[in-house]
Amino acid sequence: MEKQQFLHPKVSLAHFFHYRSSSVFVVFVGLVVLFSFFSHRRFISGGNLQILLALGSEFNIVVLGVGILMISGEFDLSVGSIVVFCSFIFIRLFEMGMNLFLAGLITLGVGAILGWLNGLITVKGQIPSFVATLGTMMLWRGMTLLLSQGFSRSFDVMASPTFSRVLTGVIGGVVPVQIVWFAGLALALGLILHFHRFGNWIYATGDNKNAARAMGIKTDRVKTICFILVGVLCALVAMMQIVRVSTFSSRVADGWELKAVAASVVGGTSLMGGIGSMVGVVLGTLIISAIENGLVVLRIPYFWTYTVFGLVIVLSVLFSRYVEARKLKHISKPSETSPGET
């Protein structure tokens, strides 16, 4: 309507690049095209997309929480361990013969408590969350190994077909229900992050904690709630995983913590907090799962995966930095009052 011209230039490409997530989108599209071309379109075949999204959604859902937590200015390196610990709790409850929906509720509660503990240690103990969750990462993975003795345990999908269908069903024989969970959660969390007052508090807390506090925002509570969110999402994913593979394994979700941070960063989330978006986080995590899957489809040895991850992370961050710098120049030129820093 009365948008200023220098903010929304008529040139459509520049308009497109006004959004930080747009450069992430370019990377995503580039990868999809690349993988599709070299795999002779096997990458975008229905079968592969189904696998990619069903499997990938488990990790992607965790990233939604990690991304929001990073916007609030904190890290959670314990996500993989929360997943495995919650898996163990859930399998034990199953073995006890508990109603699976009740067991699921309890598992979500345990996830919430583990997230709350991370928040408590970080906020009340005034320990950087990087360190606090490094500790709980080892603690919960270690506890799980101790309790399970490293053995796998099996889960019977037929114990409650309804429960299994809710978490891992296939809608209309085509759409894996995990995608619906991922998309639904992304949408709901995106609405809260960008349009709810709590979302505004998350950004304020991550961007300038002192200012947020001075304006009456309870930043400690905001952070703790973000930690709890991550814990709950991890618990949900733990159950999805168990139902999908019908097994508990103490190796599950190993290495997710840094992959989740990488996905958020590739999606344009700042390591310092205060910057990021739900669209960016979603694209970032899709990029990470696309790479993992794409390399398999291209029949490139698994050992290449992390090399490619590394390259994509560094290059995509450099790319978005470049786009960002050009955008700033673009904005500040006509307004004649450019900030000192770039």
Added chain:
Amino acid sequence: MKADSIGESRGVLVKMVNIHKWFGKVHALKGVDFEVKHSEIVGLVGDNGAGKSTLIKVLSGVYLAEEGEIFFEGRRANITSPGDARKLGIETVYQEQALAPNMSISRNIFMGREPTKALGFMDKKAMDKASMEALRNIRLDVASPDLLITVLSGGQRQGVAIARVLHFEAKLVIMDEPTIALSIKEAHQVLEFIKQLREENISVIFITHNLYHVFPVAERFVILGSGEKIADVEKKDTSIDHLTELIVREPSRL
């Protein structure tokens, strides 16, 4: 004399009486009396460590004084937290600390006090409209309420912080070194904002080292030195040179 002036507090907005504050063994405020009248701009000046910031933090609820009383609009006020002060209508604008740089102007102005529609979702239209109105009131012209704080100049940022307190109907605005890191042009802009606050019948306490900035806008000057009030003079009875002399003459006791 104390009791008298409280009794006939017509025109006096805030009155601090015999304020004492210790930090461990350091006696930071030694029984300071300080008052601000309705829509008055008071310059609070003094050298580093004179107690200016301490006094103001007592008033804004950041510190609790060990001794002394605060009266707001004639009534005894119990200020124990920044929230208490804000409820009374006392707002503080800190240099550069009050804004989130990567958030938009309107999100900053309403930070922590967002107007909402159903279920706590923000009423963005109302936020944008009120933001532009508040900015217009202090004659700050910006292109859009969606601009991020990072792209604004230092003076404009101060303007946004001031517009925020204006919108929330503050009665007293405390400005702690609002011109400190600004260019001459930007500092001038901030001084204009401060004059606009008075037009809106808001009282201002302007804390600064820079007499050249405070002198043209303030009506009265209170000088602190080593935790005591050295002088309290109307502008008509003083000059920049005179004020400088008062500050410098204060014997430094270490």
